[in-house]
Amino acid sequence: MCGIIGGYNIDKINLGLDAINHRGKDARDIRNINCVSFGHVRLSIMDTTDLSNQPMTVGEITIVYNGAIWNYRDIRQYLIKTYNIKFYTDGDTEVLAHLLDKEDLSGLSKIQGMFAVAWTKGNNDITLARDRHGEVPIHYSLLENSIFPHFIFCSEIKGLRSLGIGHSVIKMLRPGSYIKTKDPNNIKKEEGLWYDIRQNLKSNLFTDRNNASKHIKKLVEKGSIERTVSAVPVCTLLSGGIDSSVITLAAMQSIPNLVSYIAVYDEKSKDLKCARDVSEMLNIDLIEVKVEAPTVEDIKDIINTIEMNYKAQVEIAWPCIKLAQRIASDGFKVILSGEGSDELWASYGMSYHGIKTYGWDEYRIKLFGSQERKNFARCNKIFMKYGVECRLPFLNTELVETALGMEQDIVWDTKS
Incomplete structure (x- = not known):
């Protein structure tokens, strides 16, 4: 980068x-x-x-x-x-x-x-x-x-x-x-x-959730492994959630002695416990980066760095800045992160309203498409400020085209 x-x-x-x-x-x-x-x-x-x-x-x-x-x-x-x-x-x-x-x-x-x-x-x-x-x-x-x-x-x-x-x-x-x-x-x-993503959606590929999940698993692994190509050290973010855990597991296949990072606000948080459990299960080093509340000057610096003032992006940006500083100081130049996954599966709580307004397919295309100005741009600009390239495995081309083409009853349990 x-x-x-x-x-x-x-x-x-x-x-x-x-x-x-x-x-x-x-x-x-x-x-x-x-x-x-x-x-x-x-x-x-x-x-x-x-x-x-x-x-x-x-x-x-x-x-x-x-x-x-x-x-x-x-x-x-x-x-x-x-x-x-x-x-x-x-x-x-x-x-x-x-x-x-x-x-x-x-x-x-x-x-x-x-x-x-x-x-x-x-x-x-x-x-x-x-x-x-x-x-x-x-x-x-x-x-x-x-x-x-x-x-x-x-x-x-x-x-x-x-x-x-x-x-x-x-x-x-x-x-x-x-x-x-x-x-x-x-x-x-x-x-x-x-x-044009709309001209490349892969629809009607699956008849049941089991086959769909197996195929998606392979694509996530592919997206993660292909993004480990590098002549310099690569690490991962491990937040304790499914997205970063799957990426970390896949990246281990091509990165010996993999190191992962997590931002820590609260020592008692469930995310930290899950991240520790995953790192122990995978037998990898987990670096915990302590994050204090930002000052007014910190917030000004965040907005200048990410070049946007969306409240949600500013809030997310602060722990990412502390992570980027530590990752760079440890000698890493490449990080794998899980941005993009929530948009592919419409896993935000607000998604019910969006789907009702625009429909299943259109809402997810709009939601995912908007991230080039939000999550993707924020991730890129924050880590690049400290000389770290942020790569997003969930943006694998075939994965995006497949996920956004999947029917709602395959992705969501609409009967429950």
């Missing part, structure tokens, strides 16, 4: 990089390609050598990329066989660059991962795209018919604000979508979806 910024004719791009420097302190660089400027701060995870620094140019394409591709080794072999590509790194950035150079937007469908990526082929074109479910945030401002037309994007809002972009004209790129522009002097955008 890293931090990216770019656009047309950005005179003070270093100010934007300064604002997001916390997202990657392993390397930093800027590249100007005609009127296009790209900047990058790197948190090295897949390939820790300097050869994978960004912006990266291969062939005619230059990219800046923030994220991680779980199946990059498979794509690498595909590119070698199909296009006879010669690779010089062992990371996913070079794989992504060659894929986009050869197949442009259509290549994104081959990716299993989380990402925000921008690329240019040197003729003042820019394409900006985001992953399927919005696991990685990317903000932008694009003014076409204006006295001061511009197109600029950044991993965090604060990077755009540091360059004088007004908050009212900053947007977040939708999950599974893209924007293309060509002429900095006459900016015209093409935008659309390269992926």
